[in-house]
Amino acid sequence: MRRDLLPTAVLAIAAILAGWLGWSGDLLLLPASCAFALIWSKAQNRLAVLIVSAGYFLTASRGLLHGVQHFYSTDVWSGLIFWLAASVSFVLVHLAAWSKRQAWRPLGFLVAMLLMVIPPFGITGWAHPLTASGVLFPGWGWWGLAAMTAGLMGLATRMGPAVAVALAGFWLWSAAIWTDPKVPLPWRGVELEMGSSLGRDASLGRQRDLIATVHSAASQGASLIVLPESALGFWTPTLSTLWRESLQGSAVTVIAGAAALDPAGYDNVLLMIDGGGSDILYRARMPVPVSMWRPWGPWFGEQGGARAHFFSNPVVEVGGRRVAPLICYEQLLVWPVLQSMLAGADIIVAVGNGWWTAGSSIVEIQRANMIAWASLFGTPLVISFNS
Structure with a gap:
């Protein structure tokens, strides 16, 4: 021995x-x-x-x-x-x-x-x-x-x-x-530094700040603008009206993270918003286990966890492109990105809210993973994170 x-x-x-x-x-x-x-x-x-x-x-x-x-x-x-x-x-x-x-x-x-x-x-x-x-x-x-x-x-x-x-x-x-994958025009991934307040600050002022950020990106030539995971917090009809009115008369489309609530729980989603209104574009296939996804919750009388749509919506259509959306935790795994590529994705959009990883390399690993997969398939990549 x-x-x-x-x-x-x-x-x-x-x-x-x-x-x-x-x-x-x-x-x-x-x-x-x-x-x-x-x-x-x-x-x-x-x-x-x-x-x-x-x-x-x-x-x-x-x-x-x-x-x-x-x-x-x-x-x-x-x-x-x-x-x-x-x-x-x-x-x-x-x-x-x-x-x-x-x-x-x-x-x-x-x-x-x-x-x-x-x-x-x-x-x-x-x-x-x-x-x-x-x-x-x-x-x-x-x-x-x-x-x-x-x-x-x-x-x-x-x-x-x-x-x-x-x-x-x-x-x-x-x-x-080596060269990194390119961000395709007219896409723009917005990087934010709002810490733990992003998605938790439900004030009108915060929404107006985000709207101003979108208009700033649009003034630089972007028309498909991506905001991080949970950027809009809990999505409500009031917020939908505010964002729709803010984008009326423009050619801008916003892809933004939010939480879509219902009596049984919620979905971690990406919304697509323009001057005509808003729709849920993507529901997360794999939310973060324990902190978000708790399938054992009903056994103990717990309600309200995020749902996992394991093999649903691997690609979505945006601006004539087949998009592979990947929210936060999904970027650390293998099957979500491979499923999306099998479904014919021609662009990867990766969003996250990494304020809680400060002092660790988790966000850097997520970025590296996304760049590696995009490079393997020669696919353009759009990244939007909050730190």
Whole structure:
């Protein structure tokens, strides 16, 4: 047993480094996460698999520890419980997929990858190495995703080090020629710095400030203007009238985050507003678990949580474009963006309200993820965040 301790310790340190670098929020470091496949395959027993899987995921998701404390204004223990609970799916899936037989490990890693993409395990499928596809293979589309899948499986074979060298070559070449996806005209993603007050300040003054921000963007040539998640708060007929009147006589269309209430709960939505009125454009497929989406609530007599529309509305039509909307938490997962691309999306619109992540790299990771996916498919990208 003691002879296994040193190799396991080395693998654990390597997994922590892969999680730390790959999910630092630096886009061009995303491929460091691919090292996890090689590290996982080198584990000699299930205890080592558990340690390296936990080390990688907990390090990659380290921002959650601070974010939960900030969001709930609570002590470190609440953040720690959330952080550990979030890792359970990832660790158990990779533990179950590992085999004592080296020859079976590539297939096991493929199974683990697939399980961590789709619900239910995909609900906490953060830190997925497939996200690095867009950095290693920009513009390759589905072929790039296939190449990344094959590469990760190759890392789990005896030829893993040779595969790592090949992937490193793609990494270096991509970094040398890298360009970010373009924001298409006439779109404009508005970045706000309103902290926790965004969506919570229900005053008329706040709405007028946002309207003024929209008109300012329009004066610079934008006609499709995107505001962050929850920007408009709880959507009401009064607000609808205010915004409609403010946009009358202009060619401006606003895409903005809000909450659509009904007696059973609410939807985290994107609204489309112009001088003719407003409509719900998109309902979030995966709201943030626990803080928003609580499917167990009715069992305890709780009402009012956000609904998850898992596989609904993957694309929406805006200005003649097929748009892939992604709200906040959806940007950390794999299946929402892939479902949207399968549905023929030709532009990605990503919004978030990241005030609670201050002091962590969560928003930077979300941005990096969106840029990577947009680069993989050669798709224009519009981002709008509040911090």
